[in-house]
Amino acid sequence: MKQKTLTNTMDYQELADVYEQLDKTTKNLEKRDIIADFLKRTPKSELANVILFLNGEIFPSVSEEVLGIADKMVLKALSKITGKNENAITNVWKEKGDLGLVAEQVVKKKTQTTLSQEKLTISYVMEILRAIARFEGENSTQKKTGSLAKLLSSAKPKEARYITRTALGDLRIGVGFGIIRDAIVKAFNVEKEHVQHAYDFRSDLSELVLLAKESGNKGLKNVDLKVGKPLRLMLYQKAQGISNGFTRVGAPAAIEYKYDGMRVQCHFKKGEVTLFTRRLDDVTKQFPDLVGALKEHVSCKECILEGEAVAYNSKTKEYVPFQILGKRIKRKHRIDEIAKKIPVVLYVFDMLYLEGKNLLLEPFKKRRAALERIVRKKAWQVELAKQVITGNEDKAQRFYNEALEKHQEGVMMKKLDAQYQPGSRVGFGVKVKPILEPLDLVITGAIWGEGKRGKWLSSYVLSCKKGDVLAEIGKMATGLSEEQFEEVTKRLEPLITKTSGKRVEVQPKLVVEVGYEEIQKSPTYSSGFALRFPRLIRFRDDKEEPDDLERIKRIYQDQKSLSQKQA
DNA sequence: GCTGATGCGTC
DNA sequence: GTCGGAC
DNA sequence: GTCCGACGACGCATCAGC
Numbered sequence: 345m346k347q348k349t350l351t352n353t354m355d356y357q358e359l360a361d362v363y364e365q366l367d368k369t370t371k372n373l374e375k376r377d378i379i380a381d382f383l384k385r386t387p388k389s390e391l392a393n394v395i396l397f398l399n400g401e402i403f404p405s406v407s408e409e410v411l412g413i414a415d416k417m418v419l420k421a422l423s424k425i426t427g428k429n430e431n432a433i434t435n436v437w438k439e440k441g442d443l444g445l446v447a448e449q450v451v452k453k454k455t456q457t458t459l460s461q462e463k464l465t466i467s468y469v470m471e472i473l474r475a476i477a478r479f480e481g482e483n484s485t486q487k488k489t490g491s492l493a494k495l496l497s498s499a500k501p502k503e504a505r506y507i508t509r510t511a512l513g514d515l516r517i518g519v520g521f522g523i524i525r526d527a528i529v530k531a532f533n534v535e536k537e538h539v540q541h542a543y544d545f546r547s548d549l550s551e552l553v554l555l556a557k558e559s560g561n562k563g564l565k566n567v568d569l570k571v572g573k574p575l576r577l578m579l580y581q582k583a584q585g586i587s588n589g590f591t592r593v594g595a596p597a598a599i600e601y602k603y604d605g606m607r608v609q610c611h612f613k614k615g616e617v618t619l620f621t622r623r624l625d626d627v628t629k630q631f632p633d634l635v636g637a638l639k640e641h642v643s644c645k646e647c648i649l650e651g652e653a654v655a656y657n658s659k660t661k662e663y664v665p666f667q668i669l670g671k672r673i674k675r676k677h678r679i680d681e682i683a684k685k686i687p688v689v690l691y692v693f694d695m696l697y698l699e700g701k702n703l704l705l706e707p708f709k710k711r712r713a714a715l716e717r718i719v720r721k722k723a724w725q726v727e728l729a730k731q732v733i734t735g736n737e738d739k740a741q742r743f744y745n746e747a748l749e750k751h752q753e754g755v756m757m758k759k760l761d762a763q764y765q766p767g768s769r770v771g772f773g774v775k776v777k778p779i780l781e782p783l784d785l786v787i788t789g790a791i792w793g794e795g796k797r798g799k800w801l802s803s804y805v806l807s808c809k810k811g812d813v814l815a816e817i818g819k820m821a822t823g824l825s826e827e828q829f830e831e832v833t834k835r836l837e838p839l840i841t842k843t844s845g846k847r848v849e850v851q852p853k854l855v856v857e858v859g860y861e862e863i864q865k866s867p868t869y870s871s872g873f874a875l876r877f878p879r880l881i882r883f884r885d886d887k888e889e890p891d892d893l894e895r896i897k898r899i900y901q902d903q904k905s906l907s908q909k910q911a
Numbered sequence: 912g913c914t915g916a917t918g919c920g921t922c
Numbered sequence: 923g924t925c926g927g928a929c
Numbered sequence: 930g931t932c933c934g935a936c937g938a939c940g941c942a943t944c945a946g947c
Contacts, residue, residue: 518934520934673920818937
């Protein structure tokens with residue numbers, strides 16, 4: 345019996361060593377080989393845990409459970425271990441740019457004063473982390489941070505580094521599903537396409553890896569599309585304008601509105617409807633109105649179809665900003681009441697399965713035709729995504745302009761004979777969105793970065809003018825090259841007027857041109873507005889003054905009047 | 912009972 | 923969602 | 930082309946602390 349136990353457990357230390365090796369190389373093939381070797385020597389009983397841990401997960405993504413730990417909770421745990429307050433730990437965090445490294449240091453200092461240590465096994469660490477996830481109610485914060493502190497205290501320094509990163513959901517070892525998939529291929533001598541296939545239809549790494557080990561290609565191939573089980577969505581690449589879109593997907597192409605809503609995968613089986621989000625979370629409860637509309641207007645026994653749920657104003661029949669739809673997304677209470685206040689219309693655009701037949705390999709044209717047969721259009725409830733098929737650039741451009749006038753994001757351009765490729769951003773379809781008129785804003789603050797940006801001020805607080813004073817309008821942290829992060833950090837450091845934790849305030853000198861998708865009303869920023877998807881376009885060293893709030897208000901109003909035109 | 916902090920999922 | 927970097 | 934990591938705003942749920 346004892347013998348059996350010995351062969352069936354694995355020390356967390358071994359996993360930590362693997363993490364470190366993965367950390368050291370940037371080469372994907374090396375990463376693959378390291379993981380493949382490790383998987384081969386992992387006992388079957390630990391394999392499900394190991395594969396999740398390698399992917400930085402505690403629960404399979406299909407699970408509804410979450411850990412409920414992020415940076416502030418880790419700070420609390422580290423504070424418990426050291427007896428230092430959270431500010432002191434934050435200062436170390438700022439220097440190191442990685443809470444995992446902070447935990448490692450904390451544990452290293454502590455172990456010098458303690459005597460013996462028991463070894464942590466992989467399943468034990470998993471068990472504790474899952475237990476942490478399940479604390480709820482009164483004092484749950486104490487319990488969570490207490491358990492984490494205890495776990496870290498019993499870990500070796502290197503283990504603490506990776507347990508912390510796992511708790512934060514940010515392993516930072518450059519490993520995602522692509523590399524894990526290739527490692528499974530190598531370790532268990534199976535075909536890449538079969539592993540990918542099983543993942544596309546189940547998204548459960550634990551199930552997948554056992555299948556690969558136990559039943560090989562045959563088992564993986566047998567994993568099939570099932571109504572009620574979500575499959576990974578096809579994603580679309582970005583094209584620069586209509587003309588570029590045609591070169592990418594060919595002409596003629598199907599061109600559809602890109603609605604500003606939420607993507608929904610709808611499963612029908614024996615009169616039951618289940619709705620899934622892009623991350624494959626079940627949101628059936630959140631959208632009872634949609635379930636009802638689908639039951640009424642989709643005529644089939646079994647099917648899977650996909651669409652975009654868009655919120656509108658029931659009185660004026662105007663689309664409303666995405667923020668409003670957002671009120672329904674994570675809702676658990678007063679669902680029916682809000683569903684009446686914020687109705688949604690579903691624009692369906694693809695059909696993946698119908699009456700026992702998997703349509704994924706059928707050309708898009710045919711899938712759309714099936715959709716048109718099965719869905720009985722009902723205005724403001726269930727409609728087909730507006731579409732034209734054309735190879736004519738002018739016609740496409742007019743359709744695109746029309747979509748923008750109706751305040752949608754732009755258009756999708758889809759290859760007519762393309763199959764449905766789950767889970768990848770393959771070039772069978774592209775999205776085309778406009779570039780809006782950029783804003784010139786001044787940097788008034790910054791935040792020290794994490795991980796590969798740990799040495800830089802890497803997120804910048806932006807302000808506009810509001811009369812004689814400045815007013816904040818959000819943060820920006822993308823669009824810069826590494827060189828530019830370095831440069832901005834050097835230029836901002838002498839301008840720092842105040843530091844609090846990882847955040848600094850700076851004299852307003854640096855003006856930047858900022859691109860974005862939309863101006864939103866903001867409850868957070870003093871200007872009353874914020875930018876959706878802000879990014880750096882270029883530095884404006886020729887300017888000293890940022891744009892005035894009046895200009896921002898004007899652009900905001902223009903957006904609104906555009907959306908009203910379509911009503 | 913209310914408010915702010917924190918975590919998490921949508922885009 | 924956006925973007926840059928590495929392969 | 931593909932994968933990965935480092936980030937944005939918002940709104941909801943939950944919990945701590947008053």
